[in-house]
Every structure is written in structure tokens, then in C-alpha cells.
Amino acid sequence: MKTKDTLLEALGIEIISASEQRVEATMPVDERTRQPFGLLHGGASVALAETVASLGAIKSVDLEKEICVGLEINANHIKGKKDGIVTAIGVPLHKGKKTAVWEVKIQDEEENLICISRCTLAILPKAKHKNA
Numbered sequence: 381m382k383t384k385d386t387l388l389e390a391l392g393i394e395i396i397s398a399s400e401q402r403v404e405a406t407m408p409v410d411e412r413t414r415q416p417f418g419l420l421h422g423g424a425s426v427a428l429a430e431t432v433a434s435l436g437a438i439k440s441v442d443l444e445k446e447i448c449v450g451l452e453i454n455a456n457h458i459k460g461k462k463d464g465i466v467t468a469i470g471v472p473l474h475k476g477k478k479t480a481v482w483e484v485k486i487q488d489e490e491e492n493l494i495c496i497s498r499c500t501l502a503i504l505p506k507a508k509h510k511n512a
Contacts, residue, residue, distance in 0.1 A: 387431075391407055392408045392412055393428055394406050394407075399436075400475075402469065403468075403470040403482075404432075404470075405435075405467070407424065407465070407468070408464075408465055409462065409466060420462075420466065422455065422457050422495075425495040425497070426453060426497065428468045428484075428486060429455060429468060429486065429497035429499060430450050430497075430499050431468075432468045432470035432484050433453075433484055434449075436472060436480075437475075440480065441503055445505065445506055446505060448480065449502050449504060450499060450501055451479065451502040452500040453497060453499040454498055455495055455496070457494070458493045459494050460494075461488055464489055465489060466486050466494055466495075467488075467489075468485070469485050470483065470484040473498070476503075478503050479501065479503060481498065481501075482498070482499050482501070483498055484497045484498075484499065
């Protein structure tokens with residue numbers, strides 16, 4: 381998976397493991413991912429969650445013929461975080477022919493829940509998206 385010159389590189393997101401049943405990734409809480417009040421930015425958490433869900437979804441499709449793109453995402457920000465590392469763990473809730481739904485839990489180093497997200501992805505024919 382390409383990470384150079386992407387949002388993953390900009391936010392410091394690292395993929396720990398990825399399969400069609402579970403994806404784990406980490407992201408630092410630092411100057412790249414904090415909001416002005418010094419806490420982990422909710423948008424950074426959402427970017428991490430969608431990254432995990434998207435990576436999991438592409439593990440279930442034929443990338444020669446299909447791509448996966450975010451269709452909808454929601455997130456509940458449960459607890460603030462000022463520094464350190466957060467870990468996102470995603471698991472599929474639904475794997476269909478045209479959509480996939482993933483649940484992603486973002487936790488701190490002590491496994492406290494920081495954010496919970498659900499991401500719906502569209503599975504599209506690659507021919508319609510030649511730049512993908």
C-alpha cells in the first residue's frame with residue numbers, strides 16, 4: 381500500500397496488520413494531529429478510522445476489477461488525548477457485493493476508548509474510475 385506523499389504519511393499513520401477480518405494501525409498524538417486546544421483532533425481520528433476501514437475493505441475485493449471508497453462515516457469522540465499514540469482496530473460488520481461496513485475502535489496505550497467509528501464503503505467497478 382502506498383503511504384508516501386499521502387495523508388497517512390502526513391499524520392504519521394502506521395499499519396500494524398491488515399487482513400479482511402481485522403486491521404490495526406497506530407497514529408501519534410502530536411503537532412500533526414492535535415487541534416488548537418492541544419487535544420487529538422476529531423478529524424485526525426476520523427482519518428485514521430477511514431484508513432483502517434478502507435484497508436480492510438480492499439482486502440476483500442479484486443483490486444484489478446474494483447476499488448473501495450468511503451461512502452459515509454460517523455464517529456463518537458469519547459475521551460480526549462493530549463499526547464502519545466492511539467491504536468485503531470477495525471473489524472467488518474458487513475461485507476457485501478456493493479458495500480462494506482466496518483467498525484473501528486480507537487484506543488490509547490491503556491486501552492481506554494478514545495473514539496468509536498462506523499464506516500460504510502462503496503465497492504465500485506474500477507473501469508469507471510480510471511485514475512484509481
